[in-house]
Amino acid sequence: MKKEDIKKLAENENFIPGIYNYCDRWCERCPFTARCMNFAMTREYSDDPEASDLNNEKFWQSLSDIFKVTRELVEETAREMGVDLDNIDFEESAREEDIKDKITENHECCQAAKTYYEMVTEFFESEYIPALQVVDKEHIANTAELQKSDILDGPPTLDEVVEIIHGYQHFIYVKLMRAVRGTLGNAEEEWEDFPKDSDGSAKVALIAIDRSMAAWGHMHQFLPSHQDRIMAIIVHLERLRNRTETIFPEAI
Numbered sequence: 072m073k074k075e076d077i078k079k080l081a082e083n084e085n086f087i088p089g090i091y092n093y094c095d096r097w098c099e100r101c102p103f104t105a106r107c108m109n110f111a112m113t114r115e116y117s118d119d120p121e122a123s124d125l126n127n128e129k130f131w132q133s134l135s136d137i138f139k140v141t142r143e144l145v146e147e148t149a150r151e152m153g154v155d156l157d158n159i160d161f162e163e164s165a166r167e168e169d170i171k172d173k174i175t176e177n178h179e180c181c182q183a184a185k186t187y188y189e190m191v192t193e194f195f196e197s198e199y200i201p202a203l204q205v206v207d208k209e210h211i212a213n214t215a216e217l218q219k220s221d222i223l224d225g226p227p228t229l230d231e232v233v234e235i236i237h238g239y240q241h242f243i244y245v246k247l248m249r250a251v252r253g254t255l256g257n258a259e260e261e262w263e264d265f266p267k268d269s270d271g272s273a274k275v276a277l278i279a280i281d282r283s284m285a286a287w288g289h290m291h292q293f294l295p296s297h298q299d300r301i302m303a304i305i306v307h308l309e310r311l312r313n314r315t316e317t318i319f320p321e322a323i
């Protein structure tokens with residue numbers, strides 16, 4: 072794909088600007104693929120099996136092509152905006168970035184999101200795998216038959232529940248880091264008329280929390296004997312949800 076092709080694609084008014092920054096990257100289940108420029112670009116490459124194969128030279132060639140085009144676009148945009156890409160005080164900006172990174176990492180929401188993904192890892196290592204050795208397989212099948220999930224087309228199987236939990240396990244932390252980090256810069260003040268990036272990131276983190284809580288609810292029905300541990304995780308998510316809503320009221 073050439074620079075001109077990307078620019079032409081970007082002119083398509085059907086695309087929602089920046090939608091890929093506020094989604095869960097679960098393209099297989101996304102209703103907005105037709106309105107996402109990122110999806111259109113990646114499909115261009117993924118339609119070619121050789122260009123998606125890590126062991127094929129064509130994959131690395133296409134990656135190198137994307138890099139070149141991206142660089143050209145950055146240089147062109149910088150020229151248009153009068154930004155000198157060579158004039159950066161690296162030491163000063165690195166210091167500032169370090170301070171912001173520390174503040175972000177220590178923020179209560181980010182800490183709680185980190186605790187969540189650690190709780191998930193611990194659950195799957197210490198409870199889930201041993202539980203599957205003794206679990207009543209018939210109970211799992213019957214439970215799946217009875218379930219109707221509002222986020223899935225059909226009844227969620229245990230595998231699907233696990234997939235959802237793992238899909239969002241680290242995602243919540245990453246999005247909350249972005250949300251908190253976004254409140255520390257000056258960029259947002261320059262774009263007062265637009266919705267804030269931090270609110271968009273918090274919003275998508277909240278959606279991921281909701282879906283994770285629903286998945287844990289299903290997990291509870293699959294593994295009722297592990298109620299205490301599962302409930303502790305759900306309560307933790309609920310607290311994280313409440314704090315996130317309080318700190319980012321515009322994200323609700």
Ligand code: SF4
Binds near residue numbers: 090091102103104109
């Ligand atoms: S198609 Fe994929 S990248 Fe685009 S908005 Fe949907 S989930 Fe996000």
